[in-house]
Amino acid sequence: MKEIMVVAEHRRGELRDITWEMLSKGRSLAEAMEGTLSVVLLGKGVKPFAEALRSKAHRVYLIEDDRLEFYNSETYERVLFQFLSEKKPFLTLIGHTAQGMDFVPALAIRLGWPLATDCIGIEPKDDSFTLIRQIYGGKINAEVSFVRKAPYLVTLRSGAFSVEEKKPIEGEIVTTSSPLSDEVLGRRFIEYVEASVGEVDITQADILVAVGRGIKDAENIPLVKEFADSIGGALACSRPVVDKKWLPKSCQVGTSGKTVKPKVYIAIGISGAFQHVAGMKGSGTIIAINKDPKAPIFSVAHYGIVGDLFKIVPVIKDKIKEMKK
Amino acid sequence: MNIIVCIKRVPDTADADLAIDRSGRDIEKTGLAFDLNEWDSYAIEEAILLKERFGGTVTVLSMGGEDTNESLRKCLAMGADEAIRLTDPAFSGSDGFATAKVLAQAIRRLPYDLILTGTQAEDDGFGEVGVMVARLLGLSHVAIVTRVEMEDGKIRAHRELEGGLEEVVEVKLPALLTIQTGINEPRYVSIMGIRKVAKKEIKVWGLSDLGLKEEEVGLKGSDIGLERLFLPLVGEGAQILEGKPEEVAAKVFEILKDKGGLV
Ligand SMILES: Cc1cc2nc3c(=O)[nH]c(=O)nc-3n(C[C@H](O)[C@H](O)[C@H](O)COP(=O)(O)OP(=O)(O)OC[C@H]3O[C@@H](n4cnc5c(N)ncnc54)[C@H](O)[C@@H]3O)c2cc1C
Ligand SMILES: Nc1ncnc2c1ncn2[C@@H]1O[C@H](COP(=O)(O)O)[C@@H](O)[C@H]1O
Numbered sequence: 001m002k003e004i005m006v007v008a009e010h011r012r013g014e015l016r017d018i019t020w021e022m023l024s025k026g027r028s029l030a031e032a033m034e035g036t037l038s039v040v041l042l043g044k045g046v047k048p049f050a051e052a053l054r055s056k057a058h059r060v061y062l063i064e065d066d067r068l069e070f071y072n073s074e075t076y077e078r079v080l081f082q083f084l085s086e087k088k089p090f091l092t093l094i095g096h097t098a099q100g101m102d103f104v105p106a107l108a109i110r111l112g113w114p115l116a117t118d119c120i121g122i123e124p125k126d127d128s129f130t131l132i133r134q135i136y137g138g139k140i141n142a143e144v145s146f147v148r149k150a151p152y153l154v155t156l157r158s159g160a161f162s163v164e165e166k167k168p169i170e171g172e173i174v175t176t177s178s179p180l181s182d183e184v185l186g187r188r189f190i191e192y193v194e195a196s197v198g199e200v201d202i203t204q205a206d207i208l209v210a211v212g213r214g215i216k217d218a219e220n221i222p223l224v225k226e227f228a229d230s231i232g233g234a235l236a237c238s239r240p241v242v243d244k245k246w247l248p249k250s251c252q253v254g255t256s257g258k259t260v261k262p263k264v265y266i267a268i269g270i271s272g273a274f275q276h277v278a279g280m281k282g283s284g285t286i287i288a289i290n291k292d293p294k295a296p297i298f299s300v301a302h303y304g305i306v307g308d309l310f311k312i313v314p315v316i317k318d319k320i321k322e323m324k325k
Numbered sequence: 326m327n328i329i330v331c332i333k334r335v336p337d338t339a340d341a342d343l344a345i346d347r348s349g350r351d352i353e354k355t356g357l358a359f360d361l362n363e364w365d366s367y368a369i370e371e372a373i374l375l376k377e378r379f380g381g382t383v384t385v386l387s388m389g390g391e392d393t394n395e396s397l398r399k400c401l402a403m404g405a406d407e408a409i410r411l412t413d414p415a416f417s418g419s420d421g422f423a424t425a426k427v428l429a430q431a432i433r434r435l436p437y438d439l440i441l442t443g444t445q446a447e448d449d450g451f452g453e454v455g456v457m458v459a460r461l462l463g464l465s466h467v468a469i470v471t472r473v474e475m476e477d478g479k480i481r482a483h484r485e486l487e488g489g490l491e492e493v494v495e496v497k498l499p500a501l502l503t504i505q506t507g508i509n510e511p512r513y514v515s516i517m518g519i520r521k522v523a524k525k526e527i528k529v530w531g532l533s534d535l536g537l538k539e540e541e542v543g544l545k546g547s548d549i550g551l552e553r554l555f556l557p558l559v560g561e562g563a564q565i566l567e568g569k570p571e572e573v574a575a576k577v578f579e580i581l582k583d584k585g586g587l588v
Contacts (some may be wrong), residue, residue: 011486016487071492072494073466073467073468074465096452097487098468098469098484098485098486098487099486101444101452101453101456101468101469102456102466102467102468102469102484103456104453104456105421105425105452105453105454105455105456105457105460106456106457106459106460106466108422108453108457108548109422109425109457109460109461110460114422114548114549115422115453115548116548116549117421117451117452117453118450118451118452130552131549133450134450134557135448135449135450135554136336136338136343136352136447136448137338137339137447137450138557139338139343139557140343140345140352140554140555140556140557141554141555141556141557142551142552142553142554143551143552143553143554143555144549144550144551144552145549145550145552146548146549146550147544147545147547147548147549147550148548185465186464186465186496186497186500187465187466187467187494187495187496187497188494188495188496189492189493189494190481190493190494190495191492191493192486192490192491192492192493193483193490193491193492193493194489194490194491195488195489195490195491206585206586206588207585207586207587207588213339231581231586231587231588232587232588233586233588239506239507240506242507243506243507244510245510249489252489255487255488256485256486256487256488256489257488257489258488258489259488263584263585263586264581264584264585264586266586271339284584284585285580285584285586286563287577287580288563291340292340292341292342293342294342294343294556296557298559298562298563298565299557299558299559299562299563301563302563302564303563303564303565303566303577303580304562304563304564304565304566305565305566305573305577306565307570307573311570312570312573312574315570315571315573315574316570316573316574316577316578318574319571319574319575319577319578320574320577320578320581320587323575323578324587
């Protein structure tokens with residue numbers, strides 16, 4: 001029977017959402033292929049996670065080692081290389097996250113197994129899979145297939161697969177030994193550094209006006225600031241605006257910034273890359289202003305305005321001032 | 326300190342109205358502007374900053390067609406010392422894995438202490454080439470780097486995680502880092518600056534120069550192959566507000582009033 005393996009992701013005492021997403025997708029794949037679903041968990045003192053994962057898989061492989069207290073690409077690669085070469089699951093699912101992007105490509109080389117990264121769709125086809133990936137910042141989808149034969153490695157995009165409620169499995173926990181010894185590593189974990197909250201906590205705002213690269217220049221920021229002020233909203237932004245230092249990091253919305261859920265989110269000149277959308281798709285009402293009618297932001301927005309922000313935003317701003325009176 | 330930077334030339338598609346071409350396997354590229362992959366512009370800048378502080382050389386490496394010379398020249402104008410283009414008919418159809426093999430094979434011929442790549446390419450977005458090159462060369466690596474400090478043959482790097490959290494790690498040299506946007510402010514190069522390096526030689530290496538076999542590269546040497554391209558389903562999609570700016574503004578006002586977007 002074909003085995004589908006999920007590599008659980010956790011950080012600082014919490015299982016990350018991607019783990020449940022992979023298990024949900026893994027379960028439907030296992031059902032479609034009449035296979036079994038397993039999950040492998042690496043860490044120190046992570047037994048409680050194994051208990052939590054049991055309901056979602058037939059087997060939970062638990063590999064505990066003091067050296068796995070903090071994630072390190074080199075220890076992860078060694079442990080998973082050993083484990084996966086023994087088990088040879090037909091398909092292994094891992095998150096296309098900061099963690100997955102860091103160790104999976106190296107693991108694939110070491111195993112000599114084919115890898116497809118950042119997939120938003122995966123379905124069985126003959127003795128392999130059809131995979132969907134996004135290219136050009138989410139503007140085009142690509143259907144791809146494996147050139148080589150199984151075993152396969154696939155990384156899944158966070159948030160692309162929903163977590164479906166299914167009958168609990170209550171699988172077995174299989175304690176597995178760690179192959180690590182006190183070998184010298186080339187890389188060492190030092191510490192975590194927390195982001196600063198900033199003057200305005202955008203996660204607390206009811207109304208957010210978010211600006212993207214479409215604003216073109218720092219000197220145009222006051223335009224959106226005035227608009228935000230006119231409706232009593234706070235200013236937020238996409239990553240390039242922070243990269244260019246037009247606004248502070250504390251304003252950034254997205255996977256590497258903040259997750260926000262305001263009543264109203266207005267995205268101005270933001271294309272809607274998944275790393276941005278992940279941070280704002282839970283907003284009550286989303287309004288997008290973009291000159292490109294095919295911008296991916298329009299597929300998450302409730303209302304869209306297609307056009308030049310420099311022509312539209314000033315008019316809306318004035319109209320609101322007028323109508324508020 | 327010798328630094329190698331891998332760069333890719335990509336079409337600028339953020340502002341463009343993209344269409345799929347007749348083959349169904351590529352986008353219509355005529356009319357698109359091409360430039361250095363955004364992540365790579367930060368990688369080359371970081372390399373030049375390190376060179377300015379610690380001395381040494383910066384070599385830029387790219388697998389691509391003749392047009393790629395333009396991006397390599399831009400890197401030379403920014404301050405790189407040498408540029409090498411890897412090209413061969415056999416390379417076409419390469420995915421990230423096949424690309425990584427070509428790059429790693431070229432790097433084996435060069436002296437280096439540090440290799441920098443971008444975190445991901447704007448076009449295919451594999452986010453895998455850098456880390457694959459590191460493993461092919463047997464080097465330690467750090468992905469998604471937002472800060473680099475160097476001392477005693479070691480790199481202390483900040484690595485970006487989710488939610489604004491960062492992880493600080495230390496790696497011994499030689500090592501490979503994949504660079505994240507925002508780590509620095511890539512310098513501007515003027516047309517004059519590019520003109521100055523117009524005559525500089527760009528070395529060209531092909532399949533046989535690299536000692537690679539045809540089946541190791543291109544589609545045959547890849548993990549994945551493209552079946553077809555299609556436009557993403559818009560799903561429910563947004564309700565588009567139409568009309569003159571004045572009318573649109575009035576509609577926005579009503580929506581804001583209705584949804585609690587006015588304070
Ligand atoms: C590991 C990782 C983490 C990341 N984390 C984040 C994150 O947390 N947050 C984030 O935002 N991004 C993040 N990114 C970056 C992300 O991939 C995109 O590059 C980014 O979101 C793009 O920002 P943008 O939409 O502002 O710019 P672009 O994609 O350049 O889009 C600009 C948009 O403006 C429109 N436009 C241009 N001019 C006008 C005009 N005059 N009027 C109207 N519209 C106009 C264009 O049509 C285009 O759609 C991350 C990337 C990586 C690899
Ligand atoms: N054809 C190429 N030539 C040189 N470097 C490349 C090439 N393709 C990818 N890279 C490097 O690998 C990084 C990640 O690309 P990718 O894995 O394709 O998302 C890029 O930012 C470049 O630094």
